Amino acid sequence: MLVQRAREGDLQAYDDLVRRYQERIYAxxxxxxxxxxxxxxxxxxxxxxxxxxxxxxxxxxxxxxxVYRIAVNKTINFLKQRKNKTQMSxxxxxxxxxxxxxxxxxxxxxxPRREVNLAELQEKLNEAMQKLSEPHRLVVTLHDVQGMSxxxxxxxxxxxxxxxxxxLFYARQQLQAYLSDYLK
Amino acid sequence: xxxxxxxENFDQLRRLLVLKRHELPPPGFFDKFSxxxxxxxxxxxxxxxxxxxxxxxDGSWLRRLWAGLEAKPIMAGAFGVAVCGFFxxxxxxxxxxxxxxxxxxxxxxxxxxxxxxSHPTPFLEQEVAADFPSIPQSPxxxxxxxxxxxxxxxxxxxxxxxLVSWPLxxxx
Numbered sequence: 339m340l341v342q343r344a345r346e347g348d349l350q351a352y353d354d355l356v357r358r359y360q361e362r363i364y365a366x367x368x369x370x371x372x373x374x375x376x377x378x379x380x381x382x383x384x385x386x387x388x389x390x391x392x393x394x395x396x397x398x399x400x401x402x403x404x405v406y407r408i409a410v411n412k413t414i415n416f417l418k419q420r421k422n423k424t425q426m427s428x429x430x431x432x433x434x435x436x437x438x439x440x441x442x443x444x445x446x447x448x449x450p451r452r453e454v455n456l457a458e459l460q461e462k463l464n465e466a467m468q469k470l471s472e473p474h475r476l477v478v479t480l481h482d483v484q485g486m487s488x489x490x491x492x493x494x495x496x497x498x499x500x501x502x503x504x505x506l507f508y509a510r511q512q513l514q515a516y517l518s519d520y521l522k
Numbered sequence: 523x524x525x526x527x528x529x530e531n532f533d534q535l536r537r538l539l540v541l542k543r544h545e546l547p548p549p550g551f552f553d554k555f556s557x558x559x560x561x562x563x564x565x566x567x568x569x570x571x572x573x574x575x576x577x578x579x580d581g582s583w584l585r586r587l588w589a590g591l592e593a594k595p596i597m598a599g600a601f602g603v604a605v606c607g608f609f610x611x612x613x614x615x616x617x618x619x620x621x622x623x624x625x626x627x628x629x630x631x632x633x634x635x636x637x638x639x640s641h642p643t644p645f646l647e648q649e650v651a652a653d654f655p656s657i658p659q660s661p662x663x664x665x666x667x668x669x670x671x672x673x674x675x676x677x678x679x680x681x682x683x684x685l686v687s688w689p690l691x692x693x694x
Binding site: 426429 | 546
């Protein structure tokens with residue numbers, strides 16, 4: 339078992355664990371910060387901290403949930419310190435974005451501002467996300483962007499499912515208001 | 523209004539949020555990621571940035587103070603006034619100290635002048651003795667020894683009245 343071997347100091351095993359979860363952890367931190375460099379630093383620090391704390395990992399939850407919790411807490415602490423100093427450094431959109439049926443439909447048919455391009459939409463969306471409070475942004479990120487269930491989110495965030503639902507509802511309302519020019 | 527987020531019409535928004543899934547880091551980013559993590563672990567890092575460690579260990583009070591000042595402008599104003607007051611008070615106190623020092627310095631100078639007039643320095647005394655060996659040294663010119671009372675002359679010098687006649691040229 340990789341976690342057990344990593345706990346005994348096997349760095350090769352821990353490297354395998356990092357490779358397994360790095361993309362999801364990075365993505366969560368990135369969507370929370372809208373900044374590639376910050377996301378890289380925070381995700382690395384989360385994995386380093388998790389390795390240092392492996393001996394305290396009881397196995398009550400999955401390693402995945404545990405690392406996620408470390409990354410989320412680290413990111414929220416970072417955002418509290420960074421308060422009002424948002425500087426976006428966005429990742430590029432991949433080639434598939436232009437062919438995503440949801441996005442194509444959104445831009446060509448329903449969006450009032452038809453001249454809008456994907457890059458502009460990406461920037462406006464990130465700006466709107468940054469206007470949300472950290473708990474609300476986290477829930478939207480985990481559910482609507484990363485596709486996690488309410489139950490998984492409740493475990494990571496450490497609250498009940500009802501709280502997750504109400505936060506998600508409120509966050510979506512806020513986003514809808516911020517992005518009303520691009521939605522109809 | 524229902525609080526169930528899935529029952530509300532957020533379809534447009536959810537479609538838009540799909541865009542975030544297409545934001546990806548530069549190609550090859552994840553190839554290096556785990557290597558960097560392992561290198562940092564080998565280097566003995568604890569997962570805390572250096573600045574954060576400093577803040578949390580030594581500067582938490584400063585961080586809280588700063589956060590408080592940021593949150594409450596009135597507090598920031600009061601803090602600014604307090605700092606200004608501190609400097610003004612410091613300036614006033616230092617001015618008083620300067621005056622007292624100057625008075626003390628004046629007193630010291632006056633006292634030094636008095637002592638120097640009464641008791642010239644040994645250097646001057648030696649110069650006088652070298653240039654005029656025949657002149658007996660006045661007890662007053664002796665180097666100060668012990669207390670001032672001990673330096674009083676052994677024999678009193680009393681003024682003597684003498685008749686002096688000055689030859690006047692061309693006078694009556």
